[in-house]
Amino acid sequence: MILAVTFLYFTAGPILSDKVGEITTAIPEALPAVNPVPAAKDKSEAKTMETSARNRSSEYLILVNKTHSLNKNYEPKDLTTADPVVKGASQYQKLRKPVAKAFKKLSDAAAKKGMTIKVTSGYRPYSYQKYLFNKYVDKDGRYRAEQYSAEPGHSEHQSGLCADVSSPSVNYNLVQAYGTTAEGKWLASNAHKYGFIIRFPKGKEKITGYEYEPWHIRYVGKAAAKEIRKQKLTLEEYLEEVD
Ligand SMILES: [Zn+2]
Incomplete structure (x- = not known):
């Protein structure tokens, strides 16, 4: 070690x-x-x-979390609409081009196994994250909201490198039970082959600062994704942001 x-x-x-x-x-x-x-x-x-x-x-190894933020004006230049998407699930369904391409491959591979995995939301601008976070704070209080939502500038969704994905088996909802579905299990076992990691794994809440989110996949590139999975790391640990 x-x-x-x-x-x-x-x-x-x-x-x-x-x-x-x-x-x-x-x-x-x-x-x-x-x-x-x-x-x-x-x-x-x-x-x-x-x-x-x-x-x-790799530019795909950028770290955005509770301590590392993006500038409020940051918007990736190569955003493109993800495919496939859950139509109407969000007005924000774009991803950076290489990420969208990798997701399409992932989704195609899942389809070959008889599973449907689609993007519900991808890139979100700072302004929208601000709106969302404030809405959650109003609803649940700041402490609770921080367990599942990011302050504006601190959301990985602003990077265009991550996506919330879901499947018909959970009515395309973003729920922890997704991790127990065939699609959720397949995703956890195969996402790395396409350069993605499950960004907020179970048991690593203290490191990532977030609850388990089996639906939130983050593109880091194939080599990093493979190593992160093999060593059961979080992106923070992989980039050595924690001891
Ligand atoms: Zn997410």
């Missing part, structure tokens, strides 16, 4: 550096602190780290 931690620590440098180059002007608030890069202990370790760093350097 110590090796794994060192490993993650080292690789955080190049990843974040890449992000700085790409998104500084658009979303400066989203950038976590850049860790200093420790010297590698020997050549073989250095080689492993380099390979890993390269694989992990």
Whole structure:
């Protein structure tokens, strides 16, 4: 485990550096602190780290959570309507282009197994998240609302990298019981093949800050998704944001 931690620590440098180059002007608030890069202990370790760093350097590994926010004006430039979607479930059903493409593959693969998985909502602008969060605070109080809804700027939905998905078996609702349906189980076991992770897993509530959401999938790319699933990590742990 110590090796794994060192490993993650080292690789955080190049990843974040890449992000700085790409998104500084658009979303400066989203950038976590850049860790200093420790010297590698020997050549073989250095080689492993380099390979890993390269694989992990991705704009799709951006972290948006209760401590990392997006600028209120941030909107991805490559949004496209997701397919398939639950028509009328939300006015916001767009995803970033590569994410929409990956979701289509996921949905097609599920269909081959006789299952229907559709997007209910995707990208949400800051203004809409603000409206939603305030509505939930009015309804349930701030403490309760924070367990399931994000403050504006802190919602991953603003990144265009995640989607809420559902199936006819739960009437396309977003409910925890979705995790026990055939579709929900298939999603948890196969989403990584298409570059997605279940972003708020059961048992990791203290790390993610959110209740279990079997319907909320986040695109991180295939390599990261595979590793996150294999090691049973959250994105926070993968990006070494927690101990
Ligand atoms: Zn969601």
